[in-house]
Amino acid sequence: MAVPNPEELKAFRMAFQEKNQSCFILGASGETGKELLVEVLQQQVFSRVTLIGRRKLNLQGPLYASVSQEVVDFEKLDESAAAFQGHAVGFCCLGTTRAKAGAEGFVRVDRDYVEHSAQLAKAGGCRHFVLVSTKSADKTSGFLYPKIKGEVEEKVQALGFERCSIFRPGVLLCDRQETRPLEWMTRKVLGVVAHVFPTALSVPTVTVARAMVNLVMMPAKEGQKVELVENAAIHALGTIK
Numbered sequence: 001m002a003v004p005n006p007e008e009l010k011a012f013r014m015a016f017q018e019k020n021q022s023c024f025i026l027g028a029s030g031e032t033g034k035e036l037l038v039e040v041l042q043q044q045v046f047s048r049v050t051l052i053g054r055r056k057l058n059l060q061g062p063l064y065a066s067v068s069q070e071v072v073d074f075e076k077l078d079e080s081a082a083a084f085q086g087h088a089v090g091f092c093c094l095g096t097t098r099a100k101a102g103a104e105g106f107v108r109v110d111r112d113y114v115e116h117s118a119q120l121a122k123a124g125g126c127r128h129f130v131l132v133s134t135k136s137a138d139k140t141s142g143f144l145y146p147k148i149k150g151e152v153e154e155k156v157q158a159l160g161f162e163r164c165s166i167f168r169p170g171v172l173l174c175d176r177q178e179t180r181p182l183e184w185m186t187r188k189v190l191g192v193v194a195h196v197f198p199t200a201l202s203v204p205t206v207t208v209a210r211a212m213v214n215l216v217m218m219p220a221k222e223g224q225k226v227e228l229v230e231n232a233a234i235h236a237l238g239t240i241k
């Protein structure tokens with residue numbers, strides 16, 4: 001992926017801002033989603049930002065002036081189709097874990113809720129859908145996590161958005177509030193590895209968030225409707241400003 005220099009990025013940002021577009025974010029209460037929300041607002045790339053989630057977030061201060069919130073029941077998402085209407089860009093950072101939601105719950109959230117949201121977004125006029133998937137996504141895998149992530153990537157691509165960007169980060173580095181012992185251990189080890197090979201296996205959530213916003217402002221490559229953004233590209237895109 002060609003990464004713009006700061007001057008080029010600035011020009012893309014100005015051109016994008018002039019379009020006065022709106023976006024929605026799914027999963028803005030999560031680790032990646034909350035960094036994404038701050039990045040979107042700080043860069044002032046959208047005139048309106050809608051958070052779609054199962055609960056209302058306590059957002060106070062002038063930074064959040066352009067934000068509105070839609071509380072939805074993901075089991076009855078068609079009833080909230082209006083929330084998905086009129087957004088040029090849709091960001092999806094939804095996800096859970098098998099440990100938290102069980103195997104069925106994980107499939108429901110990470111595949112079915114994401115697919116249904118993407119369908120409503122497409123029907124509502126969304127032109128660019130941006131999905132946070134994972135480095136390990138593989139629909140042919142015998143393991144549940146990579147298999148479901150691979151399946152959801154395929155389902156979202158099949159909807160035929162004008163542009164669809166799939167981010168495939170490695171292990172997310174952040175100060176997670178919730179306890180996930182295995183992930184915590186992995187993160188500690190990877191934190192050390194990251195000093196030597198910073199772009200190999202992990203990526204900070206702030207970097208993912210900036211990469212998502214930077215990519216959205218950049219014009220799509222001629223003729224390319226789907227782009228897979230791998231971990232090294234996320235690092236490259238997410239460190240320019």
Ligand SMILES: NC(=O)c1ccc[n+]([C@@H]2O[C@H](COP(=O)([O-])OP(=O)(O)OC[C@H]3O[C@@H](n4cnc5c(N)ncnc54)[C@H](OP(=O)(O)O)[C@@H]3O)[C@@H](O)[C@H]2O)c1
Pocket residue numbers: 026027028029030031032033053054055074093094095096109110132133134135169170171172173183
């Ligand atoms: N953890 C990693 O190292 C890693 C690595 C690569 C890729 N990923 C993927 O990256 C994405 C973002 O990960 P993250 O760690 O930033 O996520 P996270 O912190 O766990 O946040 C997940 C978001 O999904 C929402 N959500 C979860 N269960 C839900 C349900 N049943 N109904 C409605 N909303 C629900 C949460 O809402 P509430 O706040 O209301 O719960 C939250 O907004 C996920 O798809 C994940 O699989 C993660």
